[in-house]
Amino acid sequence: KSINFQPYIFEPVFVKQKQMEHKEVDDEFSDITLRLFDLSDIDDFMEWATDDQVSRFCSWETYTSKEAATNHIVDVVIPHPWYRAICLKDRAIGAISVTPNEGNDICRAELGYVLGSKYWGKGIVSRAVQMVASTVFIEWPHLERLEALVDVNNPGSQRVLEKAGFQREGVLRKYFLQKGKSRDAVIFSLLSTDPKVNSFM
């Protein structure tokens, strides 16, 4: 059964946006790698999983116990078909996943990502998304479409996708029902045939 994990980051709009866009990625934050999760990442996982700022646009409730977080890693993260830790100097600071559809719809998969709030605004998720975009179509030759759904009120996350070359296709009204409130979602897609943004600079 495919897991519907839709985490998004939120970059506060009032932070010097224009400066962020033109600024080069800090050397300190350019050593980004993706790898599989391990139970030993649990404490690092808890850093963002317990943060209300992070869960704000996500479908999950902020975690309050290490046990619940451990269960999530064991039951969802480790068996997932494509789930990676976003690492800075090999420490997990977030996660990125590609969730395929079933049956004939395996031509389509959904991208999701989450990042610890103290790492926001440094182009880290952009880099991670670009890394995924340039490898997932090779790893999964049957994949034709990678899509992402972002809350309309999350412009930072929308920019991440635009920078990675995703195309904005429309707004799906009341697509999400999260924490009792319905939210509109912007749908983006990247096709296997679309040009990929090269993040390895």
Place this chain on the structure above:
Amino acid sequence: MDSSRISIRPFRLSDANDFFSWAKDDRLTQYLRWNTITSREEALKYLKDVAIPHPWRRSICLDDHSIGYISIRPESGDDQHRAHVGYGVGVEYWGQGIVTMALKMAISSVFKEFSYLVRLEALVEEENKGSQRVLEKAGFQKEGFLRKYGFNKGEIRDMYIYSFLSTDKIV
């Protein structure tokens, strides 16, 4: 078409012959996920195994004879506030506003039956202009064009996505 002749109701096994007469037509099933029915036995089996047990599938009837169907399928778990709409009607009944009428009946009925339902959505292939018109006339809003969205009958196809919300007005 006189709207009093059009109704929607659950399928019955006795609909098998009528069902077979439209479900055997490739021109109808080409855009649908299910395959053309090739015999009366298959038609009966399909009604028994799929159409009748379905959470919400209705026969579109003309004078109480089945000429098509409307299907509404909620997503599972956390997404059950969203449901997918599918429909089809015999080729000889196209272009008479029948599906639009049936769709409007279905919409008002289904939002009452499933109080947690917020959003109905329909995916239509680009070249299926007739189906796009049906949705637009029924008050669905076109939201976007989804590239290489789904696989059907051997090809990956582009689709338009439409929606109708519980708060939208039935035209």
